[in-house]
Amino acid sequence: MSDIHALSGAYAIDALDEHERAQFERHLAECADCRAEVDSLRGAAASLAETTEVAPPPQLRTDVLSAIKTVRPLPPLPRQGHGRNAGRGRRFRGLLVAAAAVAAVGTGAVVTQPWSDDQSPVDQVITAADADHASTKLDGGTLTVYRSEKLGKAALVAEDLPKVSAGKVYELWLQVDGAMVPAGLLEGSGDKEVLLTGDAAKATAAGITIEPDGGSKQPTTTPIALFDLTQDT
Structure with a gap:
């Protein structure tokens, strides 16, 4: 290994x-x-x-x-x-x-x-025996996505998350079978933790976009961060 x-x-x-x-x-x-x-x-x-x-x-x-x-x-x-902001992670x-x-x-x-x-749901993902993670920088902050395939869950931990403009919100996505699926909203700024919604077991990537308040069914802007969730062998 x-x-x-x-x-x-x-x-x-x-x-x-x-x-x-x-x-x-x-x-x-x-x-x-x-x-x-x-x-x-x-x-x-x-x-x-x-x-x-x-x-x-x-x-x-x-x-x-x-x-x-x-x-x-x-x-x-x-x-x-996966793009300019793709992070590198290790188990x-x-x-x-x-x-x-x-x-x-x-x-x-x-x-x-x-x-x-x-344990909170986020902690359960972070401390899972099979958890892996990937990180990237964003305007002075750090974004880290953790995924446990056995739990079928993914979580995002943000440090110094930049504030978005009025009427906007961060939206999280999981890439499943080549399509980006909504995985929840992330409101506010600073240090944040959020459990992504949906089954992350088969997700190959996670992403973040800035969307109008309430979110979107499909990304309407270029992702500000993408994370590779492909398992290493």
Whole structure:
């Protein structure tokens, strides 16, 4: 698999299935970086096991997602571009597990399933085991689309989303069987999270356009962003 390095966190806490474990152990024999990372994570897990189980702090989710960005980077998987604004993304399976262990060290607490009981629909997509993502920049902001094929859902996370003019709204789209299908509206500006409507399992792309208030049945303007959702193999 293209992101086998990212399995180090899951391997360290025995979260891999039999096939993944065998595959990763073959890789581990040849990768000194991964061996060091596994040893470090196992040490963190041992420290956690000696502490007391408590409810996770409200800030933990934000800290964990931020910690993902500090995990040893992997080469991005190649993606087929769709226009000038097409983003590049890679799977992050396993990184969430590793980051969660690292973020919890030093808190004096064992955190199990830190927000599974209270996950929003967007969080469920972002943290799904098969989730992949693609990002792009937009006028100083960042747009990231996450998709879980198993859940059949996609979500958009926007940071510093620019404000549109009066009477206009952002509209989201999924490309299914070559056609752009409405997937919801995104109102306002700044930091936003929204679950796209419709079945994203077979979608090959997602897009954003600026439409009149209330949205449109078909895009009436050129997309300001397009995201390739094609699975890497």
